[in-house]
Amino acid sequence: MEQPQCEPSLSKKDRYEELYKNFSWKVPKHYNFGFDVVDQWAEDRTKLALISIDKTGERPRYHTFYDLSVQSNQFANVLRKLKINKGEPVLVILQSIPEWYISLIGMFKLGVIAIPGTVLLTTKDIEYRVNRSGACMIVTDLDHADRVEAIKGKCPTLRHIMLIDGKRDGWLNFTEELSNASRSLSQKDIGKTLATDPLLIYFTSGTTGHPKMVLHTHSYPLGHEVTARFAQGLTKCDLHWTVSETGWAKAAWGKLFGQMIVGAAIIQWETPGRFDPDGLLRMMEKYGVTTFCAPPTVYRMLIQMDLSKYALKLRHCMSAGEPMNPEVIRVWKKAFGLEIYDFYGQTETVCVLSNYPFMPIKYGSVGKPTPGHDVRIVDDEGHELKPNEVGNICLYIGDVRPPGLFKEYWKDEDLMKRVFRGKYYYTGDQGYKDDDGYFWFVGRDDDVIKSSGYRIGPFEVESALIEHPAVAECAVVGAPDPEGVRGIVVKAFVVLVKGYRPSETLTKELQEYVKKTTAPYKYPRIIEYMDELPKTISGKILRRELRTKA
Numbered sequence: 150m151e152q153p154q155c156e157p158s159l160s161k162k163d164r165y166e167e168l169y170k171n172f173s174w175k176v177p178k179h180y181n182f183g184f185d186v187v188d189q190w191a192e193d194r195t196k197l198a199l200i201s202i203d204k205t206g207e208r209p210r211y212h213t214f215y216d217l218s219v220q221s222n223q224f225a226n227v228l229r230k231l232k233i234n235k236g237e238p239v240l241v242i243l244q245s246i247p248e249w250y251i252s253l254i255g256m257f258k259l260g261v262i263a264i265p266g267t268v269l270l271t272t273k274d275i276e277y278r279v280n281r282s283g284a285c286m287i288v289t290d291l292d293h294a295d296r297v298e299a300i301k302g303k304c305p306t307l308r309h310i311m312l313i314d315g316k317r318d319g320w321l322n323f324t325e326e327l328s329n330a331s332r333s334l335s336q337k338d339i340g341k342t343l344a345t346d347p348l349l350i351y352f353t354s355g356t357t358g359h360p361k362m363v364l365h366t367h368s369y370p371l372g373h374e375v376t377a378r379f380a381q382g383l384t385k386c387d388l389h390w391t392v393s394e395t396g397w398a399k400a401a402w403g404k405l406f407g408q409m410i411v412g413a414a415i416i417q418w419e420t421p422g423r424f425d426p427d428g429l430l431r432m433m434e435k436y437g438v439t440t441f442c443a444p445p446t447v448y449r450m451l452i453q454m455d456l457s458k459y460a461l462k463l464r465h466c467m468s469a470g471e472p473m474n475p476e477v478i479r480v481w482k483k484a485f486g487l488e489i490y491d492f493y494g495q496t497e498t499v500c501v502l503s504n505y506p507f508m509p510i511k512y513g514s515v516g517k518p519t520p521g522h523d524v525r526i527v528d529d530e531g532h533e534l535k536p537n538e539v540g541n542i543c544l545y546i547g548d549v550r551p552p553g554l555f556k557e558y559w560k561d562e563d564l565m566k567r568v569f570r571g572k573y574y575y576t577g578d579q580g581y582k583d584d585d586g587y588f589w590f591v592g593r594d595d596d597v598i599k600s601s602g603y604r605i606g607p608f609e610v611e612s613a614l615i616e617h618p619a620v621a622e623c624a625v626v627g628a629p630d631p632e633g634v635r636g637i638v639v640k641a642f643v644v645l646v647k648g649y650r651p652s653e654t655l656t657k658e659l660q661e662y663v664k665k666t667t668a669p670y671k672y673p674r675i676i677e678y679m680d681e682l683p684k685t686i687s688g689k690i691l692r693r694e695l696r697t698k699a
Contacts, residue, residue: 155386165505165517168379172520174371176552180344182370183221183258184336186409191218198409200388200416201247206432212247214409217254220247222334223327224255230330231286231309231321235260235340236347238282242266242275242289242396245417248313248323249395250405252288253349257367258334260342263349267396268293276300278352279307281560282362288323291315344368344552350559351398351496362559363398363496370406372499372553375519377407380492380503382465383440385412390433392443398496399470403442407499413440426450430459437462444470448477448489449615449622453646456484463487465506469494471689472590472608475512476616491515493590495576499553501544502588513612514587515580521551526582531571534581539591539606542580543573579606596692598627600637605671607692610639613666614673617659619649624682624690628675641673642695644681651678 190196191214199212233239239261243249249265256263264282266275275296278284286309287297294317301307313323348367352360377383381403391403408415418432430451433441441463443451448468466481466489473491481489492503493515501524504516518524523545526534534540544554554574558564568575579591591597591606598605607625614623621644628640641659649655656676663672677698683691 155384165508169518169520174521174549174552176344176368176371178344179341180367180371181258181336181342182367182406183254186370187214187221187254188218190214190409190412196412197414199247199250200414200436201245202416202418202432202436204419206418206428209436210247212250217250219332220251220327221254221258222332223330224251225259225334226330227326228255228259228261229339233261233285233309235342236262238262238264238284238350239286239288240264240266240275240278240282240284242268242270242287242293243313244268244290244419245395246419253405257348259339260346262347265349265351265396265400267394269394270296270396272296272299276303277360279304282350285309286311288313291317294320342367347556353496361561361564364556364559366556368552369401369499370410372551373402373407374410375407375521375553376402376494376500377411377413379505379519380490380500381407381440381442381467382506383408383411383413387413387439388416388437389413389440390416390438390442392429392447399444402469402494402500424450426454430454430461433461433463434459439463440465440467442467442469444468445473445477446471446622448473448481452477452480452484453621461485466490467492469500472513472515474612474615476612478510478512493588497555497574497576498544511587513609514583514589516588517586523547524588525573526580527573531573536584537581539579539581542576542578542588542590544576546572546574596626598625598637598639600627600639600670605639609667610641610663610671610673613663614641614643614659616666617662619645619655620659621646622682624692624695625673626692626696631675638674639671640675640677642677642679642682644679
């Protein structure tokens, strides 16, 4: 394996055009992240892979690549003993703890299909995922045991259930099973995995309906090398923290594949209950985190703190998941002297658009295409649009399919036909490209507001509102015009900063503020104040639920 240096892959001015033009994918016929990445790094038995902090923040567990290599071998051998075969799905519902890595990497080595599930899954959610995927096993903890017990009789494919932190009748015990398993695993004995073999399934967060099954192949980690090297700028010398729950694709983006490929150490915190912004900043300071990635929701909570109290060692900060509001970036930069580099992708892809440290940031833009990805703005018929025209954000698939692009929505041929048209993958997002080649996210297809002949993206109105000192969080949707004149108007749901109270005066102030900050026709004609916004269990705002309130 190539040994990356401590100099980020993209750190010098004007290297982007050259690198983007000359980049090409090299996907071997056979590939396995467990053997080809984890085991390769494990040849240096001292190379740190993972720091896992417990709920108190006081008892970290350190794992080298060698530790993960050996323990994942043991878990793979446990699966072999249980006669769980290549291509069978296993659902994993675990917090941010080492056992999540050990079990997943063991599955990858064996060719078992991993299904990471959020710890917030309900009994109904678990039943749906097991029966939809045909999962044969669940690996979880005592916190979720009762939920699994409640559905196991309703899931005919479910053969095994395993606890990682305790004993219970009818359950396998993770620690006991590993202690009795061999530490050795020969790829010659179990057979190689093709790069095109199924690797894992992510259930989407379901912002527009029932969760879909996004199937990635063993080539998927290779796509995330671009995420780590270029969008995140990681090296083997970094200690990287991505704020993400293990049940979402963001964990694959920032806590697993690309980071381990480049040899960066990963840090994670088994956070208890509600998000603790002060605790997060203290842990980053204590352990010397150098690179950091979090969704905008987290940054918005962090900037509510007195940031001058924390002596961080950060050199690079990123955000993804939803567009980053420019005001948040400005506050963060004032505190730490660091920009927040926004990037873009989906559960179905790796990072396909990004801002880079050597290029000027246009606040609100998601940057330019990452190497190996041809991103275009096209209309519904597949015709490429001119600069500054809003259309579909699409990934062009030429002769070489990018390895980070998902293989299929498993068991959903109709949806596949809707998103793969001609040589394009339609992301379902709307945006435009400006004259300088920067891309701008406007909104999901269903979220774009059409009012009085204008197309208004909720993000641009939200970005204006969030700049006002009274606004902690907001979401914008289209609502029927109460006057019956315009058909649809812009409505904002606003969560206020502590100390502010709803009033007619504040509403008018916010409306005037948006008029001055953005185009006058985009201002919210209706403002409703809320204590909190409805969100998916992955933290994304549920605008479809807000539309029902409009």
